[in-house]
Amino acid sequence: MSKKQLPCTEAQLAAIANTHPTPFHLYDEKAILANARELKAAFAWNPGFREYFAVKATPNPFLIKLLHHEGFGVDCSSGVELSLAERCGITGEEIMFTSNDTPAEEFRQAARLGAIINLDDLSHIAYLEQASGLPELISFRYNPGPLKEGNSIIGHPEEAKYGLTRAQLFEAYKTCRDKGLRRFGIHTMVASNELNPQYFIDTAELLFELVADLSKKLDIRFEFVNIGGGIGIPYKPEQQPVDLQTVSNGIRDHYEHIITAAGLDPINLFMENGRMITGPYGWLVSRVLHIKDTYKIFVGLDACMANLMRPALYGAYHHITVVGKEHLPHEVLCDVTGSLCENNDKFAIDRPLPPVKPGDLVVIHDAGAHGHAMGFNYNGKPRSAELLLRSNGSLQLIRRAETEADLFATLDFDDLKRFKV
Ligand SMILES: *Cc1c(COP(=O)(O)O)cnc(C)c1O
Numbered sequence: 001m002s003k004k005q006l007p008c009t010e011a012q013l014a015a016i017a018n019t020h021p022t023p024f025h026l027y028d029e030k031a032i033l034a035n036a037r038e039l040k041a042a043f044a045w046n047p048g049f050r051e052y053f054a055v056k057a058t059p060n061p062f063l064i065k066l067l068h069h070e071g072f073g074v075d076c077s078s079g080v081e082l083s084l085a086e087r088c089g090i091t092g093e094e095i096m097f098t099s100n101d102t103p104a105e106e107f108r109q110a111a112r113l114g115a116i117i118n119l120d121d122l123s124h125i126a127y128l129e130q131a132s133g134l135p136e137l138i139s140f141r142y143n144p145g146p147l148k149e150g151n152s153i154i155g156h157p158e159e160a161k162y163g164l165t166r167a168q169l170f171e172a173y174k175t176c177r178d179k180g181l182r183r184f185g186i187h188t189m190v191a192s193n194e195l196n197p198q199y200f201i202d203t204a205e206l207l208f209e210l211v212a213d214l215s216k217k218l219d220i221r222f223e224f225v226n227i228g229g230g231i232g233i234p235y236k237p238e239q240q241p242v243d244l245q246t247v248s249n250g251i252r253d254h255y256e257h258i259i260t261a262a263g264l265d266p267i268n269l270f271m272e273n274g275r276m277i278t279g280p281y282g283w284l285v286s287r288v289l290h291i292k293d294t295y296k297i298f299v300g301l302d303a304c305m306a307n308l309m310r311p312a313l314y315g316a317y318h319h320i321t322v323v324g325k326e327h328l329p330h331e332v333l334c335d336v337t338g339s340l341c342e343n344n345d346k347f348a349i350d351r352p353l354p355p356v357k358p359g360d361l362v363v364i365h366d367a368g369a370h371g372h373a374m375g376f377n378y379n380g381k382p383r384s385a386e387l388l389l390r391s392n393g394s395l396q397l398i399r400r401a402e403t404e405a406d407l408f409a410t411l412d413f414d415d416l417k418r419f420k421v
Contacts (some may be wrong), residue, residue, distance in 0.1 A: 004237055004319045004365050007031065007283065007389050013323060016285075016387070016395060017361055023286040023303035024385040024401070025372045027058075029066060031281040032368075033391065036070040039277075042244040045252050048268025052096040054229050055081045057274025057369035058282070060386055062398035064088045067277065075229070075272035076115070079106040086113060096226065096272060098141065098187065100162055104131035111135055118187050118226070122168045125175055139185035139226065140164055140172050144206060157190050170214065177220050184220055185270075186211055189228025193275060197242050201250030203227050204269075208258040215264055226270035227251075233279045235317050235366050242276070275369040282368020284308050284384075288360045289339075297334045299356050304338020305345045306381035308367050309374040312344040320348055323361035328354035336362070340379045372399075377407055 006013060007028035016026070036051075043049040052075040053067050059081065064074060065088050073094035074085045085095050095115035099106060102120070104127065110117050111132035118139040119125065128134060143163030146156075157163075164172060173184060186207055191199055204227050211222045231242050251269065259265055286303035310316035320336060330352040338345040347364055356362075375383040382402035390396055 004321060006321065006323075006363060007281070010323050013285065013363070014361060017287070020385065020387060020397075021401070022361070023284060023301070023307050024387055025307075025367060026283045026285055026387045026389060027060075027063065027278065027368055027398075028281045028389050030389075030391040032063070032066065032278055033070065035281065036067060036072065036277065039244060039271075039273075040071065042248040043251075043269060043271075045248070046255070046266075046269040048224070048266060050268065050270050051277070052094075052226075052270060052272040053277055054272050054274030055084060056373060058278045058371070059084055059373055060398055061088050062388060062396070063278060064090070068094070072277075075274075076110075079103075079109050082106070082109050082113060082115065091115075093137070096139075096187075096270070098189075098272070107131040116185065118185070119172070120162060120164075122164055122172050122175075125172060129179075134176065134179060134181060136181065137183035137185065137223070138176050138181055139187050139224070140169055142166070142169055142186060142188040142207065142210065144188065144190065160190075163188065166210070169210070170217065173214055173218050173220055177218055182221075184222050185224040185226060186214075186222060187226040187228065187270075189230060189272070191228075191230040193232040194230050195232040195234070195239060195242055197246040197250065200227060200231065200242075200247045201254065204251040205254040205258070208254050211267065212258055212262045212264060215262070222264065222267055224268040224270050226272060229271060229273040229275070231271075231273050231276040233276055233366055233369075235319065237319060241280075277369070279366050279369035279371075282366075282371055284364040284367040284371060286362050286364065288356055288358050288362055290358060291356060296350075297332060299334045299336045299353065299362075301336060301338055301347070301362055303347075303364070303384070304340045304379075304381060305342070305347075306338070306340065306376050306378060307384050308347065308364060308371045309376070310370060311347050312342075313374075318347060318367065319365040320351060320353070321363045321365065322354055322356055323363060325354040325356070325360070330354050332356070340381070342378075377402075380407060382407060 052073040054075045075096045076082045077099045092114040097110040097115040098118040100120040120141050141163040145158040207225045286301040290300040292298040305312040333350045334353045336347040385401040386399040388396045388398045
């Protein structure tokens with residue numbers, strides 16, 4: 001049973017919420033850095049190991065800059081994410097561009113930045129060649145299909161739109177080799193929020209065997225194997241985090257038995273986690289606006305699914321703390337809701353909580369990845385601010401809250417005045 005922590009004392013949190021209007025997302029620098037260092041240390045046996053932080057999980061440049069300082073690269077999937085990386089001073093092979101259904105302009109942007117381009121289809125070789133010319137280093141995304149079980153967020157690999165089949169991979173690398181390319185990598189990403197360490201060990205084994213086969217049959221050399229992201233986090237208090245040392249030991253074993261044994265060493269091991277990097281170290285802080293007692297008890301917050309969509313989207317569990325009331329009995333079954341005109345705008349259904357009152361501070365845990373990032377403006381909801389609790393105890397606003405003016409910025413009200421009905 002992991003205890004759900006707050007990033008500071010309750011008094012500090014209350015003070016922050018008194019000076020910064022709720023709702024807001026709060027991140028903990030010290031915990032993010034400690035976690036990043038633990039990941040690097042676990043894989044230190046592989047000198048070229050690199051984590052490419054999946055920007056989409058938490059696209060805040062302040063957090064990205066902190067992670068880049070720890071030696072992380074970034075995994076981008078769109079033009080805007082590439083621009084964000086560039087604004088953080090990240091270019092070249094510190095960027096992995098893993099996209100799908102990609103416009104030519106985004107390939108050109110990735111090529112201009114010198115990013116590692118990870119292609120999603122056989123037909124994209126010619127498309128990329130046309131768009132920007134082929135780079136010297138190329139990677140392909142493998143979809144193992146029925147060879148690998150998926151999980152509930154990503155689904156079954158054979159249903160997934162991503163990646164090439166095994167037969168297509170042989171053709172893809174052969175085509176690139178014949179066009180004169182000499183630098184190769186390979187990638188797969190088949191699970192998300194997976195808590196079983198064996199899953200990642202098996203994924204690495206699958207890719208190592210494939211690399212050994214491809215290297216031998218095509219006489220090419222691989223520089224990296226990217227096993228993707230997807231390491232889960234214990235959203236529920238009774239769950240355990242993935243033991244990184246177990247994952248690392250298992251992968252190292254396969255590396256020695258497959259890669260080293262075939263004389264293919266050194267190959268750099270890459271990962272592109274998002275969730276496990278920042279997820280547990282971000283909190284959505286909100287206040288209770290109303291309590292309704294009808295057919296059920298509804299605790300209405302000033303946050304809504306526009307601030308954190310996961311419960312509504314996947315029925316995901318997020319732990320909820322009513323600040324100052326953790327030690328009271330949790331005996332009142334509540335639906336914790338937002339204010340959208342959508343009945344699935346709920347952070348929790350039938351959640352046992354202590355007695356709650358309007359004005360209480362409510363913290364929603366594990367909102368540090370795929371939280372603020374999935375925000376949207378439906379029902380005219382501005383996205384909330386993001387705050388960073390620095391290692392030195394100070395508080396930094398790393399993104400202001402959106403205002404009505406931001407939401408209206410794409411509208412021209414002068415045109416509206418001239419608009420004849
Ligand atoms: C979403 C995504 C990731 C990160 O996934 P997490 O579950 O946040 O670790 C990494 N790579 C690709 C290609 C993705 O689409």
